[in-house]
Amino acid sequence: MRINRKLDLGHQIFVANCAKANIGSIKSWKLYRQMVGDYTDVGATGVDFQNFKRDLMAYIRGGDAQLITEKFLHKKELWSSFFFDYDVDEYDQLSRVFWADPVARRNFACFGDVVSFDATYRTNRYKLVFVPFTGIDNHKKSVTFAAGLIAKEDVESYVWLLDNFKRAMGHEPTYIITDQDPAMRVAVPTVFKSARHRFCMWHIMSKVGDKVGSVVAKDQSFRRALNDVVWDESITIEEFESKWLGVMEAYGLSEHRWFRQMFDLRAFWILAFFRDLPMGGLLRTTSRSESQNSSFGGCTNCHASLVEFFFHFEGAIDCQRHKQAKLNAACEGHLPVVKTPLAIERYAAAVYTITVFYEVQAEIVAGCFDCSVVSSAVDGVLKRVGVEDTYGVANSRGDSKQVWNDFYSCVALARHSSDRIMELSRVLKELKLSFVNADTSIGTSIGKSGVVQAFGGVITSSNILVHPPTVAKNKGSGKRFKSAKELAAERAAKSTRECKTCHKFDGHDSRNCPLKDLFIK
Structure with a gap:
């Protein structure tokens, strides 16, 4: 009944917490119903939940960017190792953000x-482009080192982003891998003087079918010949160049513009050019970044404010680090079973994580039982042998989390007994009343405005210095050659209408029809 409808403090906090987890107001209402048992027991309608979510967004709207900058500047004051920087445009609208917390910087020091x-796109209502920096940890899982938001995908924005990354981490990585974005291609060598820039091999090879035409693309012998050259880790630079030119001549592609361009850029993506680098074979594609982008995209949405986006991002990072902590705990005190009497396998079990050890163990076992030595040569101080196959920081939220766990446990234990439910309700009401009587200010400090401010934060300045950005427009930062397939798809997507004079679909109408004069006469 309407008289029983009232969105109290518990409802408000629940809606705010669901918003932090990227759960909408209606789903929040349904989830609350699942907790209490029936819609009549919720005490509010779905519209009430929606209205409170609207009030949250209304509070954030004008000071969205200001709330975020003040929040991160406050973190920077609390933790000297927290790195944060931002930039505004000529209208004082937020245009660039970069941040890296202490754990992320420590991860880079270990795995960078x-x-x-x-x-990646569609993560916020302003269409700011989200750019996370990703690596691989000692469990071969993706780990985020830093992240940024930019309004434009131009050279200046990427230079600013990479320069902040370099300042935050203190040094450059061994090499950095991106797609063939023209702005990234200019920005990376501008900022990183010693790091090697590498293009994603998968992006390049996935375009082959579109570039060569339908006939050659269906030729399996061509595909095998090209893959044997490109993906071979063992050949030298000279061998690659010779085999590549042989494939191009064999299939009449020596003068093909795109293949010539890829050959000129071979030092940026062919495996032979990265054999001398430590960890040179660890990443060949941007699939790790795309996987992380998908993970981040799954926990946010294109309508999110900046405040919501950063809540969603922190939730995804907490999940990533929780999984890493579980893997670390699984490795402590665990000695996997060895399969050979070799000392190298026992040593690998002691120094590697479980995930990596099992991969190394498979190679050791394959080397013992599935391989045989076919050649041996001394190269300086190295001896080359050829084989043949025969393969946690504590925080103030800890106590609060335990209270919620205890509360849900009590509800679960009492739900099948009306006496227990009544007893639990009585205890909670008495406890609530004692808290209110003990502190008369609690009603004013934790009301609707208190929940709203706890969700978005409080703007300390009376004047808004950093305004929310305008909706960014990014359709790529440079021109590239479009394949015949892409051009045909674009032509097919263009809507045409029928001319009422000649009844043709040629992209004109009766006003400019070539046959208009004939029909008039």
């Missing part, structure tokens, strides 16, 4: 040999 970064 190879960095992959790739832009």
Whole structure:
């Protein structure tokens, strides 16, 4: 009944917490119903939940960017190792943001040999491009080193982003892998003087079918010949160049513009050019970045404010680090079973994580039982042998989390007994009343405005210095050659209408029809 409808403090906090987890107001209402048992027991309607979510967004709207900058500047004051920087345009609208927390910087110090970064879209209502920096940890899982938001995908924005990354981490990675974005191609060598820039091999090879035409693309012998050259880790630079030119001549592609361009850029993506780098084979594509982008995209949405986006981002990072902590705990005190009497396998079990050890163990076992030595040669101080196959920081939220766990446990234990439910309700009401009587200010400090401010934060300045950005427009930062397939798809997508004079679909109408004069006469 309407008289029983009232959105109290518990409802408000629940809606705010669901918003932080990227759960909408209606789903929040349904989830609340699942907790209490029936819609009549919720005490509010779905519209009430929507209205409160609207009030949250109304509070954020004008000071969205200001709330975020003040929040991160406050973190920077609390933790000297927290890195944050931002930039505004000529209208004082937020245009660029970069941040890296202490844990992320420590992860880079441990695993920052190879960095992959790739832009992703549709993560916020302003259409700012989200750019996380990704690497691989000692469990071969993706780990985020830093992240940024930019309004434009131009050279200046990427230079600013990479320069902040370099300042935050203190040094450059061994090499960095991106797609063939023209702006990234200019920005990376501008900022990173010693790091090697590498293009994603998958992006390049996935375009082959569109570039060569339908006939050659269906030729399996061509595909095998090209893949044997491109993906071979063992050949030298000279061998690659010779085999590549042989494939091009064999299939009449020596003068093909795109293949010539890829050959000129071979030092940026062919495996032979990265054999001398430590960890050179760890990443060949931006698939890790794309996987992380998909993970981040799954926990946010294109309508999110900046405040919501950063809540969603922190939730995704917490999940990533929780999984890493579980893997670390699984490795502590665990000695996997060895399969050979070799000392190298026991040593690998002691120094590697479980995930990596099992991969190394498979190679050791394959080397023992599935391989045989076919050649041996001394190269300086190295002896080359050829084989043949025969393969946690504590925080103030800890106590609060335990209270919620205890509360849900009590509800679960009492739900099948009306006496227990009544007893639990009585205890909670008495406890609530004692809290209110003990502190008369609690009603004013934790009311609707208190929940709203706890969600978005409080703007300390009376004047808004950093305004929310305008909706960015990014359709790529440079021109590239479009394939015949892409051009045909664009032509097919263009809507045409029938001319009422000649009844043709040629992109004109009765006003400019070539046959208009004939019909008039």
